[in-house]
Amino acid sequence: MIKVETDAHSGFCGGVIRAISTAEKLLAEKGAPLYSLGALVHNEEELHRLSGLGLESVGLGEAAMLPAGSRVIIRAHGEPPSTYAMLDAAGLETTDCTCPVVLRLQREVRMASQRSQVVIFGKIGHPEVAGLSGCAGDSAIVAETPGQIASACSSGLIDTSRSTELFSQTTMDPEAYMLAAQVLKEHMKAPVTVHDSICSQVASRQRQLGEFARSHDVVAFVAGSSSSNGKVLLELCRAANPRTYAVCSERDLQPGWFEGARSAGVCGATSTPKWLLERVARAIENL
Numbered sequence: 001m002i003k004v005e006t007d008a009h010s011g012f013c014g015g016v017i018r019a020i021s022t023a024e025k026l027l028a029e030k031g032a033p034l035y036s037l038g039a040l041v042h043n044e045e046e047l048h049r050l051s052g053l054g055l056e057s058v059g060l061g062e063a064a065m066l067p068a069g070s071r072v073i074i075r076a077h078g079e080p081p082s083t084y085a086m087l088d089a090a091g092l093e094t095t096d097c098t099c100p101v102v103l104r105l106q107r108e109v110r111m112a113s114q115r116s117q118v119v120i121f122g123k124i125g126h127p128e129v130a131g132l133s134g135c136a137g138d139s140a141i142v143a144e145t146p147g148q149i150a151s152a153c154s155s156g157l158i159d160t161s162r163s164t165e166l167f168s169q170t171t172m173d174p175e176a177y178m179l180a181a182q183v184l185k186e187h188m189k190a191p192v193t194v195h196d197s198i199c200s201q202v203a204s205r206q207r208q209l210g211e212f213a214r215s216h217d218v219v220a221f222v223a224g225s226s227s228s229n230g231k232v233l234l235e236l237c238r239a240a241n242p243r244t245y246a247v248c249s250e251r252d253l254q255p256g257w258f259e260g261a262r263s264a265g266v267c268g269a270t271s272t273p274k275w276l277l278e279r280v281a282r283a284i285e286n287l
C-alpha cells in the first residue's frame, strides 16, 4: 500500500486565513449577500464552498452598481486608492481584509514613489500588483521577468539616470527576484535600492517544499488554476521531483501516476485549503 503524507506547511497563509474567517464571520452574523471584490481566494474548490455560504464575487463595475449599504469585502491582495474612493462614493459598507504584509508594502511603495522611480517585479494584471501600482500613482513600471527589466532599461521605459527603488510582488520566486535585481543594477547609472518584499511565509515555504518533494516517489501538487503562488511552487516541486503532478482536486488524479510508487506527498499553494489537501491524500490512498 502506498504511504501518503500531507505537507504540514502547506495550506492557507495568514493573510488568506484572515480574509476567509472574516467572510465566514460576516456571513454568520448577518447572512447573505456578502460580496467580495474579485475572487476572495485563488482556489475554485474553496470559492465553491464559500459561495454555498452566500459569498458572491463581483468585479469593480458590478460593485459600483450595488445598492447603497451592500456589504463588500476587500481581499488579502489589497486594492488601489481609486477602489476605496469608488466604494465610498457608492455608499457601500466595506470590510478591508488587505493582508497586513501587503498594507505595509503599499505604504513603502507610496513613500518610494515620492522620492524615486519605482519598479515592481510582479505579474502584470495581478490584483496585488494593481494595488501597488495605484499606490505609486500609476507611475510604477511593472516587469514580470528579469528579461523584461532589461528590455525596459534598453527602451528607455526605465530611466536609467533616475534613482530607482525595486519592489517585488509578495509571492514571486525569490531566486527570480534576485536575478531581476542584478539585471536592473547592471543597466542602471543611478543608484538602485532593492526592497526585500517577498512575503516571509512564501519564502520559507519555498525553502521547505523542495525537500518535501524530494522525499517522496510521487507528488500531487494541489492549487487553483489562477494561483500565482501555485505556479511558482509547482515549478519548484517539479525541479525537485519530476514525478510532480498538478491537480485542482481529487477528481484530477490519475492512477497511472502512482504506479510502482511506495510514497506520495500532497502539498499546495498559500491559497489551497487544508481540507482539500486531506481530501486529495485520502483519494490517493483509495486509488
Ligand code: SF4
Binding pocket: 013, 014, 015, 016, 076, 077, 099, 100, 101, 102, 170, 171, 199, 200, 201, 202, 270
Ligand atoms: S502570501 Fe503573505 S503577503 Fe500574501 S496574503 Fe499571504 S501572508 Fe499576506
